[in-house]
Amino acid sequence: MDSAIITLGDGTRIRYRLDGPHNAPVLVLSNSIATTLEMWDDNIADLTRYFRVLRYDTRGHGLSDAPPGAYSIERLGRDVIELLDALAIERAHFCGISLGGFIGQWLGVNTPDRLDRLILVNTSAYLGPAAHWDGQITTVLDAPDLAATADMFLHNWFPARLLADEALVSPFRDAILGMRPAGLAGCLAAVRDADLRRTITLVEAPTLVMVGQYDTVCLPDHGALIAASIPAAQSLTLPVTHLSNVEDPAGFVGTVCEFVGVG
Known part of the structure; x- marks a missing residue:
């Protein structure tokens, strides 16, 4: 199907897309910050081949709405439940990557009845300190454009060999340059304020933590802490x-x- 829009209870419109067989188990994919x-x-x-895949633009991203103000991981998690x-x-x-992994942890703690298996990819339970994120938020809101922010994200995401692949990288750059600063700042605030290190001990779902060996944002140690908790x-580790x-x-x-037991 082509993408579609739903309107949440607070009036925010969220873009989503469903692909795959109607009778297959549903796999929700939740993107990283600054992507679609x-x-x-x-x-x-x-x-x-195995799943009915549901993906969506996180609040503040892509073709979803970007209401002003700080978001929270709870709000982003409730967006998923309203979509379901x-x-x-x-x-x-x-399955959530980076910011999507924060959302997945919140869902695992707070809505266990809605989850089968939980896959947390290149993520963390806490990415302090707050001052670092405050600085990024100020930069995003005050800069004339998001070119410097895009450069930062791309260098955090990709090794040098992939940064040189313009066909691969340019859609990610374009997605960032097209973002509304309020939406990116809102999600940066959600990461700033999130600390799930204690509560994730309550997650009951069978969980896979996927770690990037060379990840400099969500370090391997961050994934190890989640898996141990x-x-x-x-x-x-990939x-x-x-x-x-x-x-x-x-x-x-x-x-x-x-991990899910298909294929």
Whole structure:
């Protein structure tokens, strides 16, 4: 299907897309900060062999609305639940990368009845200190454009060999340059204020923590802490930087399918 829009209870419009067989188990994909649902494009053909894949533009991103003000991980998590409710999806597997992984942890703690398996990719339970994020928020809101911010994100996400691949990198750059500063700042505030280190001990869902060996944003130690904190968690390290599904699509999809028990 083409993408569609739902309107949440607070009036925010969220863009989503569903692909795959109607009778297959649902897998929700939640993107990293400063990306759109297109970040999963190269994974969809393989994943839809086994799943009904639901992806969406996080509040503040892509074609979803970007209301002003600070967002919270709770608000972003409730966006997912409202999306599932609107589509009459009772339970789903959830896979979130980076910011999407923060959202997945919140869902695991607060809505265990809606999750089957939880996959947390290149993420953290806490990324302080707050002053660092305050500085980024100020930069985003005050800069004449997001060119410097785009450069920062791209260098955090991709190793040098992929940064040189303009065909791969340019859609990610364009997505950042097209973002509304208020939406990016709102999600940066959500990361700033999130600290799930204690509460994730309550996650009951079988959980896979996928770590990037060379990740300089969500360090391998961050993934190790999550895996050690969630009782039903296991971890796996891929030889990648931050966007595992982009840098190693086959390894990413294979790991997801093996964990869920398909393929």
